[in-house]
Amino acid sequence: MELILFLVTAVVAITGAVAMLLARNAVHSALFLLLNFGAIAVMYLLLQAPFLFAIQLTVYAGAIMVLFLFVVMLLGAEKVEDAPDRIAWQQPLALLLGLALLVVSVVVGLGGATTPPPAGEAVAQFSDPQSLGALLFTDYLLPFEITGFILLIAVVGVVVLNQRGRKI
Amino acid sequence: MEWLIWLIPLLPFIGFLLNVFVIRREREAGLVASGLVAAAFVVTLIAVAMLAGMPPEERRIVSTAWEWINTGSFRVPFAIMFDPLTAVMALLITGVGALIHVYSIGYMHGDPRVVRYFAYLNLFVTMMLFLVMANNLLLLFLGWEGVGLCSFLLIGFWFERKSASAAAVKAFVVNRIGDAAFILAMLAVFAYFGTLNFYGDGEGGQLGFLERVSDIAGLRIGPDWQPIFVSTAISFLLLIGATGKSAQFPLFVWLPDAMAGPTPVSALIHAATMVTGGVYLMARTEPLFVASFTTQAWVAWIGALTALLAGTAAMAQWDIKRVLAYSTVSQLGFMVAACGMGAYVAAIFHLLTHGIFKALLFLGAGSVIHGTHDTQDMRRMGGLKDAMPTTFRTYVIGALALAGIVPFAGFWSKDEILAHAISHGHTPIFIILFLTSLLTAFYMGRQVALVFFGTQRDPSYHPHESPPVMTVPLVVLAVGAVIGGAINLPVLHWLTDWLEPVLHEKAGEFNLWLALIATAGAVGMGYLGWWIYTTNAAKIKIGGKDPAYRYSGDIWEGMEEAWYFDRLYQRTVVAGFERLADFLARVFDPQGVDGLVMGVGRFFGGLANGVRALQTGYVRTYALVFTVGVLIVLGVMLWFAR
């Protein structure tokens, strides 16, 4: 049952990703990516990470993707790739490299899967939003603070980069 | 005692220094220069007298001034010596030298650079004295090169003339070829004997190599398939050195050109002294030569061939000095041949007499040139015997001496060589030399006829006799040319005895038949030469061909060009070297060697452009390269992890 769910979600995720890659229209790409993110969010549920499920949906699928769509619309940049590719060898080479990378990363990923999955009960218990939050404010206080700063910097950056307010 | 022999070279050297740094006026220069050389002559006489006062076997004074080179085992003293052989050479140098100095006062009168001239001349005498007085090969070489330098300076004295400067450089460079062999010989001597000294200092120190020639008896060097005796190697190298300095085949080509210098210089350097350096060298290192049959044969043949070759060349020259120059080469060939046959005393004897009468001839020629306003082409002369009586008479004496006619000096010395050739079975050599001696008489007859007899063919000048300062030396030398043979007359053989401690030679036997035939031949050929050119005097045109040309054709031209050796060298060795050098300098070095270097630079430049080309500006390319890197890093790490 779980496996089937996984497989279905995986197919959806991969389909979304591939479709994003292939879609000519940036808006379509964004929507396919949204699909993919949703699938991954489901994966998080399967992996006992409900908090991340929520975050994934709100932050990624919600905020970030909206941001993307917004910018695409704003700039009218749905179709920029109509002109032929200037770098002739980029595409075949990229596909080749992608294939190789896939092989290598699969080898790496499977190399690590030697230990059997832990027992069910412990897995079911190991993570809940509360302990996650606790961790964030205790052991991971420092990264948390830093993340805050990064967001601050990003804000400053966005302001700085667009404050030189010329009209679009 | 020792200081006395140091005085001999030092006196002219003082003259050199004075003339370079102090004296500015012509008169003083001539006087000082001549006076100091004359003083050196006197000192030499005194030294000879002292030498004569010693027991024959102890007649050698060695004096060391300082350690010249002292590094590792290589030690060479700055040492001179005085022994019978040196003594006769020194007498010749200072004696004839002094006369030529005096003569030069007249000859060079009015030349703007006359002070410098006397400085060079003094330096030459100094160096020549070092050459003959050195007690080791290296110091000898110092003198050897020193005289070469002076020769260069004096040939090129009138450097404005293109021919003079060319001849000067040619003389120096050709000599250098011989010198290279000389240097190798020195190295070999040092390598095998551990010293370059001729003789020990007589005080129980190390013996000189000439006293230890037996050390290398039977030693061989070289590749296994063709080993040669060490003695042969060394003596052969010395022989090459001598061929350079003594203008022997194949290096004789510089001497005729050297006549571009002032005539007294030709007399002193290119007749009487410097060119005999090679003969002296062979005489000095006689034990080495004697130790090698091979070299001796070479020496004899080279000498004989040179004698014949130069003798023929002398026959066809028009330039009064070139005749004498080729004659000198020819006579030097006689001496060298004598050395080759083991007749060292005869060689030295001929060297001495030749020094006197050839100096006389050159000075006479100089007088002629002086009296005819720098005319050297004999076709423009003729009939000078009346205008220049003293010159004429002395010149004829010189010519007779050179032709080898009894009782002039040349007869005795030449006869001794020929006699030795016969008595020691060197028949081919004898034939060549005899033939040459006939030629000698012929060309001297020709020259005397052309210069002094007939009528003056070029009326553009008024010949006049030279001043006494020039003619007096002529007379003195003429006397020498007459009686010079006395020093080694048969039976008396004073010179042989005198040189016995050095050359260890017994006097040869006087061959009456030979003397008679040779004299008859000389007289006949001399007369023939005189006769042809007096009777055909009318046919000689300025710039025209020789009367003999009709009969001999191109052979005569070959003789005139000294069998084209000079041209051959020019076209092969010189041109070849120049072409090679040019190729190296213009093609190989900039494009080959430097091209390689710059190619390295270009190679990196090309790589750099490759790096540049990869930097396309497209961020996707960068990501692509990035991915390549990822694959490599991952791949390598995983490869290791297997």
Added chain:
Amino acid sequence: MNQLGFPLLSLILWLPAAGALALLFVPRTNAELARRVSLATMVIGFLLSLLLPLRFETNPMQIAMVGAPPVMQFVEEAPWLPIVGATYSLGVDGISLWLVMLTTFLGPIVVLSTWDSVHKDVRNFQILLLILQTAMIGVFIAQDLLLFYLFWEFTLIPMTFLIGIWGSQNRIYAARKFFLYTFAGSVLMLLALIALHLLHRDAIAAVDPSFRGTFSFSRFVSDLRAGRFTLDTTTERLLFGAFFLAFAVKVPLWPFHTWLPDAHVEAPTAGSVVLAGVLLKLGGYGMIRYNLTLFPAAAQWAAPALAVLAVIGIIYGAAVAFAQSDMKKLVAYSSVSHMGFVVLGIFALNAEGISGAVLQMVNHGLSTSALFLMVGVLYERRHTRELAEYGGLWKVMPIFAAFSLLVALSSAGLPGLNGFIGEFTIIAGAFRSPLLGWVYVAFAVGGVVLAAAYLLKLFRAVFMGDITQPANANLPDLNRRELTAFALLSIPIVVIGIYPALFFAGMQHSVAALVAELMAQVAGS
């Protein structure tokens, strides 16, 4: 300390640098003052350095020995870079003594030669000259390998500027080539230096764990000699090669010579004089001091091959010199030929060869400097270096001609002058060397013949013949400063020619010690 009780070498070393510092306070426009200060510094430097041969102990047994051979005198030592064991240590022995003297002696002459030839930015020119002087002296007297390398590389900077700023048309090309070629040549030496340091440290630390490594030359040598520190054959040869490459480029040994003609032709007279006079000697010195002393077995292994290069250089340099029509190029290629003799002597690996090489370096420094001065004199008057532009100058410039003849003959190796002594001693060494032998010498003496050919060609073209160019008709003879320079150079040229023993005496013990080790290697192998 040393036999004097005060740091003489430091004084000699830093005096020119101090002079350069002082010059910074001279107004940039006051050229005359700058020249005078520079000249004064150089003269004082030379006078100071005279103390070296005067107080040099020719028999080193007399002085307290510091470490094993090579026995250095006037030693100074101070900490510098303790973390790697590098020290500020100076000293001279019989080999470096005369090279230092050559450097200090040429100093004033170089400055004199700039008087009439350099008019642009005089002060800075003099500053560079003085700095260069310090660097060159430093190379000769540094007894620490790192210090040596520091000075070695540093010589490039002032020289590059001298060529590149004050040179003629192609100066930039030449300056760049000079810098890059010699720099590239020396980078491997740096690596070798490091390798030597680490190998030595590891070897010694195995016995004495507290040892932190050193760059001290004498320490290396003494440990090598005592067997505390050994190099295996391959390592030794590699290190030898790395050092050698740097020196070969500097010398320059054929076929690494192509930077030299360019540098010489483009450099100002003073630059050429320093370049030929001293800079090339750094290479020869380095070969003796480092290649032979540190790696005797490798030296012996490589000697025949390197001597072949040297001989090729002798002939090749002479032939190419002969074909030149540019006077400076001619002299430059003559350096290739002459320095070939030096390398030949060094790799004869015996006392005659090495001391001949040292002397020949001094000789070449004197003669070739003088030749470049000669070209400089002509160039200042006529602004051309083409042989065809001259001829007949003997007439108008007799004094100059006399000096030129003297130096040309000295360079051509006329006995009685310095060049002959050096060359002859070298070939005597090569002839006797069991590694080389008569074949090498037979070719080398070919160079002697050719030397006469190209030098007399030069002399003839310039001084003999008639005056064909009207511009040459009224050239002034040497002025007072030029005369001084030539006269000064002539003194050692003659003195070395007739009394070289004076110079050999000093180096005898140092060379003997070196050769003893080389011979031991020959015997041991």
Added chain:
Amino acid sequence: MDSLTIPPVDLALMAPLLVVVTWATILLLVDVFFIPDGRKKLTGYLAIGGLMVAGLVGLPLWGVTGTTFGGMLRLDPFALTLTWIFLLVGVLSIAMSLEYLPSQGIEQGEFYPLIMFAVSGMILLAQGTDLIVLFLGIETLSITLYILTGFAYPRLTSEEAAMKYLVLGAFAAGFFVYGIALIFGATGSTRLSEIGAYAASRGLGDLNLTLLLGGAAMVLIAFAFKVALAPFHMWTPDVYEGSPTPVAAFMSVGTKGGALAALVRLLFEGMPTLSEYWLPVLAGLTALTMVVGNLGAVAQTNVKRMLAYSSIGHAGYVMLGVMVAGEQRGPEAFIFYLLVYALSNLGAFAVLIALEHQGENAWQLDDFAGLYQRQPLLAVAMAIFMFSLAGVPPTAGFMAKFYALTAAWEGGLPWLALVGVLTSAVAAFFYLRVIIRMFMTEPEGEPVPALNSGLTVDIVVAAIGTIAIGLIPAPVFALVERSLVALSGS
């Protein structure tokens, strides 16, 4: 879990970091509210003051070693020394910006706090001992730099550079995160010490090796990107050329320094026992970097771009020390080289700025023509920097090169040292080219205006430092040596 227990935090151990961050944040507000446009230089001075205070705060911490935040941050002399270097780089960069920004018409007060944020990111990298902290440190630094790179607004190249930097930076970040994931998967931790302990305790045989190595490789790639090791260097020339010159100067030293500091910790705390795997890879990258960087510079006529390529080359030389940081001389070589490189390179960029007046780009070699005659001292200073970068004695650059090579050889990488010296011979070519232009050609450009104070200070400090360290390196060496005792002990 009722109460949250925050692990003990020793703020003293992060005092410089705190000062920088706090100061920067406050300065951001101060700038907006109190400092009027046109007087933003004041912000710059305040920023300099803050960095200096941070440096002073660090003084009493000399010799202290300790961790805080549950072992996520570590203060030791190594980190402190690097912190000081970063602060110095920050100060010098700001000093050279003071006049630059207004002259280019891009003066905005945020510039200075952003530089400070970047410095704090670098300090984090030097102090962090947990992969997540390192990740966040890198991101702090990177995001700041993306902004700074795109700072020169009207210039399109600036934005292009920022764009490229960002795309590739994010690309690299993806690898970093994936690497963290794999490492976590293999070891169950992100703490460097625990990763190291895990790797050491398990022995290489039964370890989940593929996963760990794969992760390590990806993290290394991310660092290699930051350090600009070939072939992850492609962004560098474009970004340096496009960004405002002071930012390029800052980046050339700062980014590398920070990333390398973190790399040292990662390699020698996180996976010292795996060195047989990563050393060959890194050595190969280093060799490639030296070759590519120096070759790339050869072909440039744009001095700024040339300096960018040269910075790639220098990254290789610094790596010589980093890779062998397990040995005594490795970290010394690293820090010493970084310091020397900082001085010389910042000095060179300062000279570049001096020529780049009134918004005009004066980066071409021709713009340096005859500089010696136009501004002799500037030319001399530039020559000193060029010689130092080329590693010619007696400049500090030589000492640094020497020491790095020594370290590499000692660390068992003689062939890499060989590549190093050979490429340094190539490098001499393009450094010399600048010198030749300055001294040996006739001036072409306009006269250079008088230098302003900030640049002068920069150039003088850098030039004197370069020469002084070159002649008398012993004190600096001693300092560096003492600062590293702790690291080698850990």
Added chain:
Amino acid sequence: MVPTSYYVLLSAILFTIGVLGVLLRRNAIVVFMSVELMLNAANLALVAFARERLGVEAQVIVFFVITVAAAEVAVGLALLVSIFRTKRTADVDEVSTLKG
């Protein structure tokens, strides 16, 4: 229970697709999306390993990564907008004046 390796496999595939997106797409916005995909793939792996290791820390890390990604995207899009103002394009290939 689905084995961890399945998730890792999936994440590898997604990661590769992300990489391909960066390599192939010229639309800057899509490139950013691809980067996000890569980060998501990494996150997926992290979460999967978190379950296997029973380490909740990994989930914390994912949280940070998402945040940082958001910051990065914000800056990136801001930059893009800024570029678009002058260049009127979102094609990364158009932004290629710096090269060589």
